[in-house]
Amino acid sequence: MDRPLIEPQSLAKSCNEALILACLEEGPRHGYQIALDIEEKGGGYFRFNHGTLYPILHKLEKEGLIKGAWSDEGPRGKRKSYGLTAKGRRYVANLRSGWREFIEHFLEVVEAEE
Amino acid sequence: MTSFAEVLRPLSARLPLPQPARTRVLLEIAADLEDMYRHYRASGLSEEEARLKAVEAFDLSDEALAELVRVHTSFFRRLLDRLSSQAQSRWERGLLLIVAGTLSFVCVHLVLRGEVVAVAGTQVWPTLICGMAGLTLGLIKFYQIHIKQDHELRRARRWLDAIAILAGVQVILGFLVAWFSLYLTARRMAEDVEYAGVHLFNWLVSASALLSVSLMGALLTAMIWFALARRVAGIADAEAALLT
Numbered sequence: 452m453d454r455p456l457i458e459p460q461s462l463a464k465s466c467n468e469a470l471i472l473a474c475l476e477e478g479p480r481h482g483y484q485i486a487l488d489i490e491e492k493g494g495g496y497f498r499f500n501h502g503t504l505y506p507i508l509h510k511l512e513k514e515g516l517i518k519g520a521w522s523d524e525g526p527r528g529k530r531k532s533y534g535l536t537a538k539g540r541r542y543v544a545n546l547r548s549g550w551r552e553f554i555e556h557f558l559e560v561v562e563a564e565e
Numbered sequence: 566m567t568s569f570a571e572v573l574r575p576l577s578a579r580l581p582l583p584q585p586a587r588t589r590v591l592l593e594i595a596a597d598l599e600d601m602y603r604h605y606r607a608s609g610l611s612e613e614e615a616r617l618k619a620v621e622a623f624d625l626s627d628e629a630l631a632e633l634v635r636v637h638t639s640f641f642r643r644l645l646d647r648l649s650s651q652a653q654s655r656w657e658r659g660l661l662l663i664v665a666g667t668l669s670f671v672c673v674h675l676v677l678r679g680e681v682v683a684v685a686g687t688q689v690w691p692t693l694i695c696g697m698a699g700l701t702l703g704l705i706k707f708y709q710i711h712i713k714q715d716h717e718l719r720r721a722r723r724w725l726d727a728i729a730i731l732a733g734v735q736v737i738l739g740f741l742v743a744w745f746s747l748y749l750t751a752r753r754m755a756e757d758v759e760y761a762g763v764h765l766f767n768w769l770v771s772a773s774a775l776l777s778v779s780l781m782g783a784l785l786t787a788m789i790w791f792a793l794a795r796r797v798a799g800i801a802d803a804e805a806a807l808l809t
Contacts, residue, residue, distance in 0.1 A: 483604070505590065527599070530596045
């Protein structure tokens, strides 16, 4: 894997990327849907400005982890939706175990010894 | 017409991306803004409240914009930014100057060695200077629009018409100088009747060479202007389609 799974120096960014990729694992979505889904499932912890979505989505698209596709939705006009690529699916699988490991280590450090 | 044009217009001005990337980004945001607005309307908010909430949710911070620009900036563009940045070291600037100077010298040398230019003589200089100015300006605009991809409309349009004017000036200068040299030749013919035919022949050769250089230069300059103007019109159309 040529891309680091988690970048501790920019944890918020890594976290947002992971949330977006995990959300897209369920199927293609429009930008605003991604933000709403994450907010809905996040129980109030992952409320982020929708404007910050675009740099992340475009970066992931450039890296080939997701693929954007324009579709004409009649009176609603053109809409761009994003879906995971095969490379993205493989990456998400690794990402999940990476985050699990990261959180385990994090808890080991912060939890008080009994 | 998109109902969020007043939000997208200032955003477009803050987004220094080349076309069509800028239009695509704005279209995507516009579509999501409208969907967000519908979502808030469906959740029971009034039109104005839904609109305000949608705009609030999609506010792109300077940091997010910079990140977006960085994502869409190619390696080549980053390299060019580095070359034209203020942060260049002295040796970098010196090297660029030497390369530009050598290229200019070689170009001028090649033009002057051309047979037609030599036959036309010194009278071709005003036309040649105009042609060189037009070509240089054309190259600068080409670099700005196609390589550096600075698609800010006001900057893209600046000096563009000067290229067309220089093309026109080359034609006018060519005919004026040829006409003036005909006057001088006529005087010479009157003073030297015995060789009047020779004088007339010499004028014909030099004037036709001069006009050939003028017209070819004007044609080339006009073609460069046309190609650049079409590209700028395309950029303007792409923005107008989205924002009006």
